[in-house]
Amino acid sequence: MCVEPAPPPSARLTRRGVLAASAALAGTAIVLASGAAPAAASGPRPARTGDLVVEGGTLLDPATGEVTEDAVVVIRDGVVAAAGPRPRVRVPADLPRLDAHGQWVLPGLIDAHIHLNTAAEARDAVRRGATSARSGSTNFYQDIAVRELARQAPELAPRLRAAGIFVTPDLGDTVLADPDLTALARLKDGVRSAQALRHAVAVNLARGADVVKTRVNERAGLPEQDPLAQVYSYDQLSEVVAAARRGGKGVLCHSYSERGCHDAVTAGIRSLEHGVFVAERTLHEMRRRGTYFTPTLTAIAGLAESSDPVLAERGRAYLPVLKRAVLAAHSMGVPLAAGTDSSGGTVKPIGREVELMRAAGLSALDAIRTATTGAARLLGLDGTAGRLTRGHAGDVVLLASDPLADVSVLKSPSRVVRSGIAL
Template identity: 80%
Template sequence: MCVEAIPPPSGRLTRRGVLAGAAALAGTMAAAVPADAASRARDAASPAGRSASGGSARGDTLVIEGGTLLDPATGDVTENAVVVIEDGTVRAAGPRGSVTVPRGADTLDAHGRWVLPGLIDAHIHLSTAAEALDAVHQGATSARSGSTSFYQDIAVRELARHSPGLAPRLTAAGIFVTPDLGETVLADPDLTPLARLQDGVRSAEALRRVVEVNVARGADVIKTRVNERAGLPEQDPLTQVYSHEQLSEIVGAARRRGKGVLCHSYSERGCHDAVTAGIRSLEHGVFVGERTLGEMRRRGTYFTPTLTAIAGLADSADPVLAERGRTYLPVLERAVLAAHELGVPLAAGTDSSGGTVRPIGREVELMRAAGLSALDAIRTATTGAARLLGLERTAGRLARGFAGDAILLDGDPLADVTLLKRPVRVVRAGLAL
């Protein structure tokens, strides 16, 4: 319970002011990118990017030609394909001879390579411009934030809007709705009254406050949790921190503002409480059971298992975390396959954080290892993730009207999905990086 009443968020905070501040911060962040990385992105500063020979851009159109094009939506494979990207948007894509190539356009030679839409990381923590750029270079041209401590993800989103070569198209989550905000209580003046709460952010009033401040700050989605963390040895990820009633309060507050909720979850009871409270996507979900998966299928709730993060625990120097990784990964793999077979929608997410950006291709590799076909595994990082993020008409395909985001691979990903971990070229909004 609250010790005393909490006044409503200040009316002085406007979305326009927030976004202006975020854009300014994004510019500061861009300036902080290492010089070599920034120069690589800015070499492609025009919408057309660089030509295949590495020369400067000559116009506002980029043509990717000669590669083998994969459409994840249909599974169609087109050899000797041509993709025309104009002003950052695909204007035409198909076999050579069916596509008119604009005169004077910059070209990217894809002969001998496979061409796929840019990948989507549906759970990543991007707190710096360097991390954002690294994500793009590893093929994640779109992403959804899993929260940041001080609204850095909102600034990264604005950075991507005015300098797409520097960051993925980002759906921002703002700060975590969690019982203990810690130093994050200083992320916004309207959060500081929560510091006096003896029990933390647990009352309906406090839960609504964090959601409201996030929305006022410009967050696109809301992130919360139902269990403790797996990545901290002193915490038990099966311990529940919010009840069904509290989760429902968070979901209700978010829905009233047109926002969905992603929920950090591990235990079956926690997963079930989160899903029945109305969350949009279940994150991690190691011990999710058949009952909850059936509910997810019925409701259309997405599953973002973050296999990469769970597998990474096994490499930890901490024996508690290493044992968790070894124990949890096979359990989660079985849950992923069961979800897929039931028709639960899956989305790929690495849960990268702390300055280390893992390739989204690694998550696709682990989806494949869990039992999905190569095409279905690729869909979790393209069309499936795009639907989760509300980008089904923007990302996940290289078709007319979609974003001009692409990756080039040195071989056939349907035969070897590990190629997705090592894109040889990345195109972001028509910028050849």
């Protein structure tokens, strides 16, 4: 819903510079976590992964709904080597153990819309159970550095699909994120022409973005803006989508109004974000195209709790409409993904989004799938995240009670494991 301001980097930035800086960031984070003295930089450090046996818990496979009591999950080098009932799994004697008796064992959760601007936010996301995520954009490419941090020190950040900078009419200080963007500051009408839109996307892709984030409506989180006002037309959105596709990337689109949602979907976006007033005709189109719906119920519910009367009334009005849209989408077979839209230094638990999906009318298992198997497919991680089967990442959340009986337990994992490293 929003990205909070963050200070720009001090040096001229290139894609090589971003990767080098992020490698240094990862090295620094590893040093700080271990308490060791900094050493001279000598290039990217190899990723730190772990060996671990999680034993004795009740294992839930979100893909099948199968529940296995007294289960064992064996993780080698950060990857699941075996998982299943104790009698069927050979447990190496030399591996460290994590006792999960009396607890439920689920794969690490996925936050499909989050704004991670700092290392502290990245760490908080993991500790709250989001071991994988997709960025909803940042102001100065911090998410690209977080992605590299996660590759080198996975216990410090979620596995991340980075979106780079927001492709929006008014970039504001984000034009300082890259020297190649500063020319856009001279444009009288902002980033609106086909050439300007293509340029903004091209800079993102050159910087290593995995996805492209754009908008069709104004923001709901600012009282002075009208979230039903459309800022990009179908033709402009089509330019963004076409430019992203030329680089082999998909587009996620901030959307609220009925017409805006329809224009975004028919322009070819990969996922519709927020989508409060998405109409039935658009949901049918989404089902036909395989377009994902990331409703960010957590963010809309948060508006209702705002001290600003305009935002509070907006949240109270929008939340029931959005819940109905979520249930309609699910009933039609539109794929759903859970995302908190956390930003501004506060990381919301992805379990809260699952809880709101359940409140919208999804079954507990289907709600859990929006933050596991469903989100994994959206992020292109369906062979890596979302399940605890052989070959998947050794990302685990332990829960104190049965999430199929009460999904709210997902908001407070009792333990998180990231790439075989117990946190």
